[in-house]
Every structure is written in structure tokens, then in C-alpha cells.
Amino acid sequence: MSKKVIIIGAGHGGIQVVASLREEGFDGEIVLIASEKEMPYQKPPLSKGYLQDKQSEEAILFRTATYYENNNIQLRLGEEVQQVKTTEKQVVTSSGETISFTHLILATGANNRKLVLNGTEAPNILYLRTLNDAQVIAQRLESSQHIAIIGGGFIGLELAALAAEKGKQVTVIEAQTRLMERVLPAVISTTFQQTHEHNGVRICLNSHIEQISSEGIQSKEGFVRADLILAGIGVIPGDSLAQEAGIVCENGVVVNEFQQTSVPYIYAIGDCANHYNVFARKNIRLESVQNAVDQAKVAVNHILEQPQAYRAVPWFWTNQYHLKLQMVGISADFDEYVLRGEKGSDKFSVYYFKNKQLIAVDSLNRAADHLNARKLITAGISPTKTQIEDLSFNLNDCLK
Ligand SMILES: Cc1cc2nc3c(=O)[nH]c(=O)nc-3n(C[C@H](O)[C@H](O)[C@H](O)COP(=O)(O)OP(=O)(O)OC[C@H]3O[C@@H](n4cnc5c(N)ncnc54)[C@H](O)[C@@H]3O)c2cc1C
Structure with a gap:
């Protein structure tokens, strides 16, 4: 029986799967299902060149429409997979269609963690993950002067830098004692803090938010006026489909060194995949382009019966000023x-x-x-x- 690969998610991992399959000579059916309606695009520019007005929507696309046509890839945009039937080897989409596969790849990424105050989701906050989010933020940035950013991690700080460069009054509110504390040493946090402050950004560390209103943010440490509030406070893995299908999940979809899940013909890659990483010396999930791309290649090699275990050294980047x-x-x-x-x-x-x-x-x-x-x-x-x-x-x- 010829192979048919379905990929759920057309982000960095999903697109690399498609490209690698065809580059390696795979001539079976490929179905790429994407919940977003836009042609698949890259995410890092959303908090960099795109919001700085330096890159157009076209410039951040992975490929043009003709690539998918010429390579015989069934691209289903604006369609969400709602169920994975593991035994039947089928997925059910939001349009009500049931599609069969021999191999399935979960490349479903991650979703933004939302700020919860007193048990409910805090109002008036915008989050950045998709092109649609970036379009809304771009409009609101135009009309806003006082910008508050919750979270002094990579995305929050990239947003702070570009808002400051647009001449906005920016305040960053961070609960920890220094910027990017989870991943960087003090010597680097300090350089970034000084550069932000030099560019007029107010940094509030050790800050604990109590309330959010249309006027701004009330924290234990004082009030921050804001006509636009953005938050970058981490992500949660996009593993709900896998969980519902009974695939083993623990902080993401658990995979082996070939990206196979607990169901061997179902693979998971990228932000949603929890894997043993030899360089971290433990099981982790990585949220980076390079990881999604490398794991895509590992899954493809396994499907094509040329297995090569995942052993890529993780790398990542951030640009601020x-x-x-x-x-x-x-x-x-x-x-x-x-x-x-x-x-x-x-x-x-x-x-x-x-x-x-x-x-x-x-x-x-x-x-x-x-x-x-x-x-x-x-x-x-x-x-x-x-x-x-x-x-x-x-x-x-x-x-x-
Ligand atoms: C603003 C921003 C800036 C970033 N900057 C950097 C950076 O500088 N460097 C870096 O290395 N990384 C950066 N990242 C992280 C990087 O983009 C991710 O690690 C990478 O995109 C992960 O690829 P992925 O394929 O796992 O998931 P994604 O690229 O997120 O793609 C997952 C896709 O799956 C779709 N999907 C989910 N569920 C379903 C479903 N049920 N049916 C159909 N489709 C579904 C989603 O809509 C999404 O489009 C950034 C991320 C963001 C949001």
C-alpha cells in the first residue's frame, strides 16, 4: 500500500515535513491541514521585522501558492482537525470530512498562556502568536501612546523594543527579579535592561499584578497607565488533540528519538513535542524554529525508512534594538x-x-x-x- 502522510499544522515544523518529504523523493499523497486561513508564514518576524514595518506579509510566507501546487501538496487552509482516530488511522476536520492516513504528523505548535487574575482571564490584553494577532497589534500600536507589556521574556522584550523605536511610552512589568531570568544569566539580563532603559522603556521587576482595567494595570507596586496592554507570559503545548486521542502526553506529546508518539505511526514535532534531549540531559519541550525544522527531518527520515535519531544541539535567537x-x-x-x-x-x-x-x-x-x-x-x-x-x-x- 502506498503511503499517505497527513500533517496537522502548517508552521515551521509542518512546512519542513512537506519540503523534506518531496526533496527525499516521496511520491505518496501529502495533506497539510492548517487551522489558519492565511498562506503558511514564518512566526519570528511577527515580533520583529513585520511589526517594525520592515517586512511585508508576502515577505514572511514560507512558499508561494505555486510551490504547493507544483509539488502536489493538498493544502487545506482554514480547516481544523477536531479528532484523531488512532486505530482507524483517520482524522476528522472542522468541515466534517474524515481523511485516512498511513502516517500522521502532529505539528500543532503551542498556544499563548493567558493571564488569570482571581480565577478569571484578565481583560483588555492582546497576545501575539499568529499573523492575525500581529495585524490587530499593528493597528492598536498606531493609535496608542502608553504601552504596557506584561512579561520580560523574549517576545515581551522584542515588542517593547519595537514600540519604543516607534516613540511610544513603554513599561515592561515582570514578576521575576530580572529580565529573561528563566534562560539567561544576570550578566546578559543587565545589558538588555540597560539598553531598554536607555531607549526610554521603564522596567518594573518583582511586580505583582492585582487588577487590569481599561485605564491600565494596578500592581502591588503602583499603577501603570496603558492604552494598550500586550502580554508574553509563556505558552502551553498544543497537545489537546493528542490527549483526546489517548496518545501519551506530559507537558506536550511524548515522543521517542524518531519523533514517534505512543502510537508508532503518529509522530509529533516542534513546540508540541516532549522529547529526551541529550544536550539538556532530560526530557524537554523546545520552542524554537530550529527544533521544529530538525524534528521534522527526523520524522520524515523515519517514515521513509532511513531512521536517524534526533540529536541536534538546540539554538535560538532574539533581536532587540x-x-x-x-x-x-x-x-x-x-x-x-x-x-x-x-x-x-x-x-x-x-x-x-x-x-x-x-x-x-x-x-x-x-x-x-x-x-x-x-x-x-x-x-x-x-x-x-x-x-x-x-x-x-x-x-x-x-x-x-
Ligand atoms: C511572535 C513570535 C516570535 C518568535 N520568535 C522566534 C525566534 O526569534 N526564534 C525562534 O527560534 N523561534 C521563535 N518563535 C518560536 C517559533 O516560532 C516556534 O518555536 C515555531 O513556530 C514552532 O514550530 P511548530 O511547527 O512547532 O509550530 P507553529 O509554527 O506554531 O505551527 C503550528 C500550527 O499548527 C496549527 N494548528 C494547531 N492545531 C491545529 C489543528 N487542530 N488543526 C489544524 N491546524 C492546527 C496552528 O494554527 C499553527 O499555525 C517565535 C514565536 C512567536 C509566536
Whole structure:
């Protein structure tokens, strides 16, 4: 029987599945089902170039319509899969159709976590995840002057930077003691905080929101006036379909090293997939383009019976003002770090070690360090402290 692959979700993972299947010579049926009605587009520009008016909607599309036609991909836009029948190998869509598959890929991403106050969802807040959200935010940004942003993580801070660059009065409200605290050390948080403040953004740390009204935000620490409130307070995995289908889920859809779920012909990739990560040394979910793309390739190889276990070193980036931060590896449980470049400047890298082994590198405006670090960590090579600190030493020499 010839294979028929259904992919649920046309984000970064779903699109890579389609592209890899055809590039690898797969000639079976491909059905790509997307709940959003727009032609599939990239998400990172939504909080960067698109909202800065530097990239058009066309510029952020993955592919034009002719790509899907020429490659015989059935693209079903504006349709949601409402049920997965695991034993029957079928999905049921919002248009009432039942479609059969031999292999199914869950590439359903993640959904924004909503702010809840006193047991109910807080009003007057906009969240950013889709192109539609970005269009609404773009309009509201035009007409608003006082912008409050809840959450000092990547998306909140990218929004703060672009609103400040548009001349808005911006306040960032963060519950933790410093910006991006969950993923970055103080030395980097401080540089970002200083740059935001230099650009006129007010940063409120340790802040605990009590109430939200049409006038603004009341926290224990005071009142922040706002005619537009945006929030970036994390995501929850898009695993409800899988849960309802009885597929094993735990903080996302649990997968093995080939992206197979507890039902072997059903795969999960990207933001929704909970996998064992050798670089994190535990089960995690990653929310990054690179992870979605790499896991898509792993699932495709397995479907095409050329299995290659997932073993990609994770990397991620954020752009705020002139600061380009690139992160590779998982630094969470480091026991020591070494700096390359000058602390407090806007150009340095942080090398994290655990038991003398290099586990992660964050590079601020040092793209060459980032590219080198990806290779070092993948190869398990740890430069010495002296080599890292010596800017005249070429770290690529460690790879020879
Ligand atoms: C504003 C923003 C900025 C970001 N910036 C960066 C960045 O700088 N760098 C980086 O690495 N990552 C960034 N990310 C994260 C990155 O976009 C995600 O990690 C990546 O998109 C994950 O790919 P995915 O395929 O798993 O999910 P997604 O790309 O989110 O795609 C999932 C798709 O599935 C669809 N879907 C869900 N359920 C169903 C259903 N039942 N039926 C049909 N369709 C369904 C959803 O509508 C969605 O379009 C950003 C994300 C956002 C929102």
C-alpha cells in the first residue's frame, strides 16, 4: 500500500515535513491541514521585522501558492482537525470530512498562556502568536501612546523594543527579579535592561499584578497607565488533540528519538513535542524554529525508512534594538561560566560549563562565536578558560 502522510499544522515544523518529504523523493499523497486561513508564514518576524514595518506579509510566507501546487501538496487552509482516530488511522476536520492516513504528523505548535487574575482571564490584553494577532497589534500600536507589556521574556522584550523605536511610552512589568531570568544569566539580563532603559522603556521587576482595567494595570507596586496592554507570559503545548486521542502526553506529546508518539505511526514535532534531549540531559519541550525544522527531518527520515535519531544541539535567537543574541545549548544547570569580550559592552559571549564540559554559549553581537560554539558543543569539545578569554585566539582551532 502506498503511503499517505497527513500533517496537522502548517508552521515551521509542518512546512519542513512537506519540503523534506518531496526533496527525499516521496511520491505518496501529502495533506497539510492548517487551522489558519492565511498562506503558511514564518512566526519570528511577527515580533520583529513585520511589526517594525520592515517586512511585508508576502515577505514572511514560507512558499508561494505555486510551490504547493507544483509539488502536489493538498493544502487545506482554514480547516481544523477536531479528532484523531488512532486505530482507524483517520482524522476528522472542522468541515466534517474524515481523511485516512498511513502516517500522521502532529505539528500543532503551542498556544499563548493567558493571564488569570482571581480565577478569571484578565481583560483588555492582546497576545501575539499568529499573523492575525500581529495585524490587530499593528493597528492598536498606531493609535496608542502608553504601552504596557506584561512579561520580560523574549517576545515581551522584542515588542517593547519595537514600540519604543516607534516613540511610544513603554513599561515592561515582570514578576521575576530580572529580565529573561528563566534562560539567561544576570550578566546578559543587565545589558538588555540597560539598553531598554536607555531607549526610554521603564522596567518594573518583582511586580505583582492585582487588577487590569481599561485605564491600565494596578500592581502591588503602583499603577501603570496603558492604552494598550500586550502580554508574553509563556505558552502551553498544543497537545489537546493528542490527549483526546489517548496518545501519551506530559507537558506536550511524548515522543521517542524518531519523533514517534505512543502510537508508532503518529509522530509529533516542534513546540508540541516532549522529547529526551541529550544536550539538556532530560526530557524537554523546545520552542524554537530550529527544533521544529530538525524534528521534522527526523520524522520524515523515519517514515521513509532511513531512521536517524534526533540529536541536534538546540539554538535560538532574539533581536532587540541593535542587540542580536544567539544562544546554543541548554545552560540551565551550569556550574561555571567564562566571558569572551567585555562584560557590560554590547559585544561579548558567555561560555557555560558543567563538570568542566562546555554545555552552552550565549553570544551577543558575536555571530562568529555562535557558529563556532554550535560546532564545539556538537563535537563535545571544551576550550580552556584561557583560550576563551583570549580574543586573539581563534576558537575554530579547537575543532582541528
Ligand atoms: C511572535 C513570535 C516570535 C518568535 N520568535 C522566534 C525566534 O526569534 N526564534 C525562534 O527560534 N523561534 C521563535 N518563535 C518560536 C517559533 O516560532 C516556534 O518555536 C515555531 O513556530 C514552532 O514550530 P511548530 O511547527 O512547532 O509550530 P507553529 O509554527 O506554531 O505551527 C503550528 C500550527 O499548527 C496549527 N494548528 C494547531 N492545531 C491545529 C489543528 N487542530 N488543526 C489544524 N491546524 C492546527 C496552528 O494554527 C499553527 O499555525 C517565535 C514565536 C512567536 C509566536
